[in-house]
Each structure stands twice: as C-alpha cells, then as structure tokens.
Amino acid sequence: MKATEEMIAEAIRQETSKVEETAGTQEEPEEQGQMLREPTAEIGDRIPSKYTKYQLEESGTIEKITYPTRDYFGDGGEITKSANVYLPCGYSADKKYNVLYLMHGIGGDENEWGMNTVSSRVKLIMDNLIYHGDIEPFIVVTPNGRSSRQYGAKDSDYNSFYVFGQELRNDLIPYIETSYSTYGDQTEAGYDPASVREHRAMAGLSMGGMQTINIGLGECVDLFGYFGAFSAAPTSNTAAKTAELLADCPYEIYYFYNICGTDDKIAYASASAAAKTLPDVCDKFEDGRNFMWQELPGGHDFNIWYLGFYNFAQIAFQ
Numbered sequence: 001m002k003a004t005e006e007m008i009a010e011a012i013r014q015e016t017s018k019v020e021e022t023a024g025t026q027e028e029p030e031e032q033g034q035m036l037r038e039p040t041a042e043i044g045d046r047i048p049s050k051y052t053k054y055q056l057e058e059s060g061t062i063e064k065i066t067y068p069t070r071d072y073f074g075d076g077g078e079i080t081k082s083a084n085v086y087l088p089c090g091y092s093a094d095k096k097y098n099v100l101y102l103m104h105g106i107g108g109d110e111n112e113w114g115m116n117t118v119s120s121r122v123k124l125i126m127d128n129l130i131y132h133g134d135i136e137p138f139i140v141v142t143p144n145g146r147s148s149r150q151y152g153a154k155d156s157d158y159n160s161f162y163v164f165g166q167e168l169r170n171d172l173i174p175y176i177e178t179s180y181s182t183y184g185d186q187t188e189a190g191y192d193p194a195s196v197r198e199h200r201a202m203a204g205l206s207m208g209g210m211q212t213i214n215i216g217l218g219e220c221v222d223l224f225g226y227f228g229a230f231s232a233a234p235t236s237n238t239a240a241k242t243a244e245l246l247a248d249c250p251y252e253i254y255y256f257y258n259i260c261g262t263d264d265k266i267a268y269a270s271a272s273a274a275a276k277t278l279p280d281v282c283d284k285f286e287d288g289r290n291f292m293w294q295e296l297p298g299g300h301d302f303n304i305w306y307l308g309f310y311n312f313a314q315i316a317f318q
C-alpha cells in the first residue's frame with residue numbers, strides 16, 4: 001500500500017495533539033473526556049463498565065523504565081529510550097509473568113496508551129479483568145516504536161518504525177526479561193527459547209498494528225506467539241506477503257486478532273489488505289480458532305483501540 005502524504009499528515013496531527021495534552025501529566029479521570037481521540041460515551045456500550053471502573057482493591061502499578069538500545073535507523077550508536085511497564089497487583093518475583101508489548105501510532109510515543117497517567121485505561125482494564133478473574137495477570141510494556149535517536153513524535157522519520165524489530169530482539173525483550181520475573185529467564189537450566197513464544201504477545205494501534213504485522217509476524221515469529229493489530233496502518237506486508245513469509249515457518253501462531261472501524265478512512269483499506277483474507281491464503285490461520293477479523297462501525301480512534309485492547313487482553317496467553 002502506498003501511503004498518501006495527506007493521510008500520514010492527518011494521523012500525525014491527531015496523535016501529536018493528544019500526546020501533547022497527556023505528556024507528563026497525572027490526569028484525574030474526569031478530565032479524560034476532553035482529550036482528543038479519547039473514547040466517547042460509546043465505549044461504554046462496547047466494554048462493560050465494570051471493566052473500566054476505578055477499583056482500589058486490586059490495583060496494579062505502572063513504572064517508567066529506561067533501557068540502553070541503539071539508533072538502528074541512523075548511525076547505530078548507543079542511545080537510551082523510555083517505556084512504561086504495567087505490573088499487575090500482587091506482582092511477585094516468586095511467580096512468572098507473560099508479557100504484552102503494546103505499540104503506539106504514528107504521532108504518538110510510549111505515552112500514547114496513557115500509561116503515564118494515574119487514570120490509565122490500560123491499567124483499569126487490566127486491573128478489572130484480573131480482579132474479575134477473566135485473565136491471568138500479565139505485564140504490559142508500552143515502548144516508543146521508533147528505533148532512532150530521533151524518537152520524539154515531532155522530529156522523527158516515520159521509517160524508523162520499520163526497524164524496531166532489532167531493538168525489540170536485541171535490547172528491549174532482554175531488558176524486560178532480566179528486570180522482571182518472566183518466562184524468558186535465559187539463566188535457567190534447560191532454557192528453551194522456542195517455549196517462551198507462548199508467553200510473549202505483540203499488539204499495537206495503527207502504525208503499531210503495522211509493526212505487529214511487519215515485525216511481529218514478519219520478522220519475530222520466533223519470539224512471539226500472540227499478535228494483535230488494531231486499525232493497522234499501510235504496510236507492504238499484505239496478506240499474500242505474510243503468507244509467503246510464513247510458508248516454511250516451523251512455529252505455530254497461537255492467535256492473530258484484528259479490529260478495525262468500518263468508517264476508518266486512514267486504515268480500513270490497509271488493515272483489510274494486510275489481514276482480512278489471511279485464513280484464505282495461509283494455512284497458518286484458521287478463522288475462529290487462531291484468527292479473528294473484527295470490523296464494526298467506528299473511526300481511527302480509541303473507541304476502537306481500547307475495545308481492541310480489551311478483547312486482545314482476553315485472547316492473549318489463553
């Protein structure tokens with residue numbers, strides 16, 4: 001899919017304005033409704049309200065981390081980047097946790113999923129899914145998807161999104177798995193890298209959905225078993241290309257979940273081209289077993305993306 005400059009500019013405009021409003025702030029819940037591209041009341045019809053409510057009984061925590069990586073898009077030199085990490089309530093080094101890497105869109109950064117706010121909806125949904133016994137607790141990491149010294153939403157080249165796989169493989173996953181209690185402990189006797197796939201998931205909105213397809217399924221299927229694309233942005237990895245890339249793949253795809261709004265003028269065509277027909281062209285995907293294409297009225301915004309997150313959180317690691 002050839003990206004039109006106008007669509008990119010519009011997507012960046014929308015996301016940059018939202019990030020400016022949320023960056024570095026600790027917002028109270030009542031202020032959330034004013035944020036651009038935040039879900040409207042409509043979300044209440046789609047995500048049961050008990051999953052988006054504040055509840056203090058079992059509240060997880062969010063911490064900001066910094067980790068060493070490289071300017072893979074540029075000179076390859078060492079740089080430091082930030083990410084947010086959600087740890088479920090009762091997180092303990094005596095247990096092992098699954099990890100979801102959750103990616104942002106073209107004009108966003110590691111804070112676009114709101115993990116820098118006390119009222120983080122990702123946290124509320126996770127806290128409540130765990131509290132109500134719908135899912136096993138897992139860790140959520142929201143990194144910055146540009147592998148470049150220029151990782152700021154404003155001064156970056158969007159092509160730096162395409163080389164994030166190197167950062168994920170060489171730097172971020174190793175950092176997370178040595179810093180937290182996960183299944184990827186390489187120091188353990190009998191450590192088998194292939195067995196860790198079922199404990200790692202990758203998902204993302206728009207440009208992050210593109211990354212899940214191009215990088216997750218396209219380059220890192222040895223690392224991940226679960227994939228989620230929410231309104232995936234234009235990608236050269238169409239369904240036919242993904243089928244070709246996975247043709248001789250020895251690994252099982254445990255699930256590939258997709259969601260897109262039918263009124264999404266930015267991503268409906270691209271997300272469809274990348275995923276909708278996958279079960280028809282690739283025997284690795286079977287609709288209803290390890291694949292879902294969900295389309296419903298909606299645009300290119302968080303009404304769709306939080307619903308996607310809520311649904312995917314219940315699909316991953318099952």
Ligand code: FER
Binds near residue numbers: 005008015158206233
């Ligand atoms: C494009 C349209 C949209 C594109 C990227 C996007 C790279 C990303 C949108 C988003 O992340 O919200 O043509 O090309």
